[in-house]
Amino acid sequence: MHKNNYEIMGMQEEKLRSKLLKVFDILSREKIFLHTRYLEMTSPTKFRMPLIAGLALLNAIVGNGAMLLWGGFGYGKTMLLKYLGRLLTGVSLEDIEASILRANPNLIEEKIVGRMDLGKLIKEGDEVIIWRRFVKAFWKIIDEVNRLNPAAQDIILSLLGEGIVKYFDDVFVARRYVLFATLNPRDVGVFPLGLPLLDRFGIAVVVKSPSLDDMNEIALLSDDRVFKRSIPSILSTEELTSIWAYVEAMPLESSAQLFVSSLVKELSLCDRTDKETGIFIEFGSRICTGCPFENLDSVCKYTFTPLSVRAEKDLVKYSKALAWLMGLKSVPLSVVVTIAPYVIWHRLRFSDKYLEEFGFDRFRFAKHIVDSVLRNFLKRLPLLQAYEDLKAGRIDPQVISRIRRVQDSDLIIKYEIAPVIDMFLEDKYLNLVNELKASVETKDRNKIEEILSRAKEELNATQYLALSRVYLRELRKHRYRVVTYFSAWKGNLDRISHVLSADLSDTLSPPVSVLIDRGFEEVEIVIVNNDDASPVIINLYSLWDDTLSKLKDVLGEACLVS
């Protein structure tokens, strides 16, 4: 049992990755979805995957992912999703087909969500809901989502937002699912999707007509509506969801993290008004006329709506998925930059004035925006790093004057950095940060705890947050990754709770991601399944190894530390 499970822990991750990569081979071998556009990466390692199928696969491994496939009819979007469902979950094609929600303007709540069990109601007077297969299915497909009327769209909004579906007094909680929606902009009888609903789709891709060579190949294929194909099953639902844990536990490199927040901020800040109020949607580019930032490299003028925090989280999620699929140990900047256009293009309201230059191609424009943000980011990176140094107590007068000078040409510096730098030059902050650094150097746990608690009392909120993040940055440099399996976790939960001084009973009902802030160290636990052999991933950020030793003592051979 132990040997078997140990083997699972050690090799499962690699096996799962190679199984996923095999999916691409099968799609290519079986000539399913012949669209030979690729997503290619050259750094940090060379990697290539088919664009549409690859992004759909990322959507399947991020955990409750939702993806929008945007394109004309007859390009094979729904067929790809059905076959992918079969390959990645082992569910039969018939079952997948049965749970597809085929949208039309007359679709009412009963047909989407469920119906009352009339037999029970009449015989026993019980209001029992029989949920529709779409609601219960793990692999959810909504065909032609823009044909759903606004009321039906609200149901999807609630499902994607809170993971719940309500009907009468009953609530169905969809704890684990993978959702895809197709959208045909050329269809008749369609309803525009509101920005909040679009924002709930983590990733979106434009499906275009296949290339000339692909068309030649497609012409020779038999009609799969008549001749059914035999598609193998590569993964089970449990295996697929195990991957969610590995993906969720991927750490983000600091430059990647900085880029994500810079992207969101650059698109959200405005020197004249507040984009959150929607005022731009009303007055458009008139607001930008005469603004000094309009003629700079700033990207604020391109969008009328800000980017949501959900978009930021989705960007991180899908970047983690790609980095994991590439076999990387952490998420580098290049992966985030590659994924970013697919995460943002459908969520934003662009300025027509600039969109026109790109032939109103919103994806191409979003790519241009990401490139511009990247250029600005790399230009700003030394300043951001200098700012981090400043917060860590390393003062350089030249850098400070540079920050003050640059603020007239950089919105992030102007609104996020310049206004607060003086706070980090105050003696009380500097003394505490220097004490903290000295204590980190000597690994004096008591002293660190004492400084952090003093800081809470003596510093203002901004200073205290900055100081605690300085410490967190130090902690993040010392990461231990412990992987165990669920049965070992469950069997030793009391002892583990004791070691971590935390109530971990919630972790028995996965999927859960728990962050335990122990003041001097941080523990992140990710559990997706409650099968005995499912992985439990513990990321321990600590300057000391005693917690790690205790965890190893408790879990014995049933854990793998890296």
Add this chain to the structure above:
Amino acid sequence: MPESELDDLIQKFESYLKRLGKHRACMRLAELGGACDIFDDRIRVVLDLLSKFCDDVHLAKFRISFCSKLLAYGSPMTLEFISTFGIATAYLVGQAFGHRISLSAFREVLQKIAVMREVKLDKKENIVDFENPELNEIIYLSEIYWRVLDKLGAIEHPDFPKLYAELLNHAGNRLSIERAIISVMPLFHLKFADKDVFISVLRGFGRNFDGLLGLSIAATYALITHMLHEESYSFSINAFLEALAMDPNEMLDVYEKARSGDKSLMYIILSKIVDVYYRGSISRILDVIMRDILGVRDAMNILARIPHTRATVQDLKQIFEFIVRVSEKFSSEVDIGGNVLNLLMRIGSEARPAIIRNFLDSDEGRSLIIELIKRAPFKLTLLAIDKLVSTFLPVETLSSSLEVKSYDELCDILDKILPNWQSKLNQKTIRYLLAK
């Protein structure tokens, strides 16, 4: 030079002013000052006195005589640099640029100053390893050099980037690979520098491929060191990449490669520099390529990027010699066919037709082409040659001097590369290749 007279004049300049009058005293000071050695300690004092007590005409006289001396010595040093940073710094910089001193002598001078100034250095083992002991040694020397300049207070000085860039702009075309590495290294340790500083330097190196290679090595080393050891991305490196007009994705590629310590970054930088700034002859590049300093893939890449508008027949011969030499040996690791196709297309569209004609017309040119087909029997190579020959070979050459053989061992090779080549290749090419 009447040293004592100058000393006397400096010490009692105010009384000389009263005694001789402003014009005569100032003229004398300008004359004697202008006759000083270029690294004479008293130059700064002379300049101070002239600025304080004399007119522009006297200052100009001094500048003219001093600058003509600098010119005569072949020194890249400027009066502004000397007067701003002092003799010691100017002397060191002059030596680094290779003025009247060998590299080994410079090493000794530098190490002495480093000890005197208590410059602390990383251990040699801690320095990013370029897997070439000589190169590592030069990089180590460059590390000492910029740290000494830092100790002398130069690097932090606000005028240093501009004035140092001016020196490099003048001296750039004369620097060897080694001297370039040493002399540009301080630029990558500037706290702040804008892209104009680097543009000025890169333009100064515009005709010196060796220097650009050295500059690329120094930039790569600095980038990797910053990213790996200090986890920081310096302002000056940013300015350097901006000067290379890199698009955001190229910058990202550089960033990721530096982060992972990938030294192939050097060739990305070099190719970009060559693309944007190199205005020298192809033969300089070929010299470096022939010395096997660059890898085959990188050499091919650079050859395909350089402008061939001013290529000579000799250049074309050297390019073909290089391709012939590497074709057989490296065909497994480099896509020779594709690279040759790209290169010949570029030559065909850029080089002067007369030059290509003369090359094709020469016996050496023809035998190189045949040799290339034999060594690199790829369809793309053959098609590229077919295009070049059929477009540029003069018709009269074919009709007058070339008599076609009925059979040649080349035919066997052509059969393998391109079945039915007799109908696929241009008749001009066939006659050219199979001529007696």
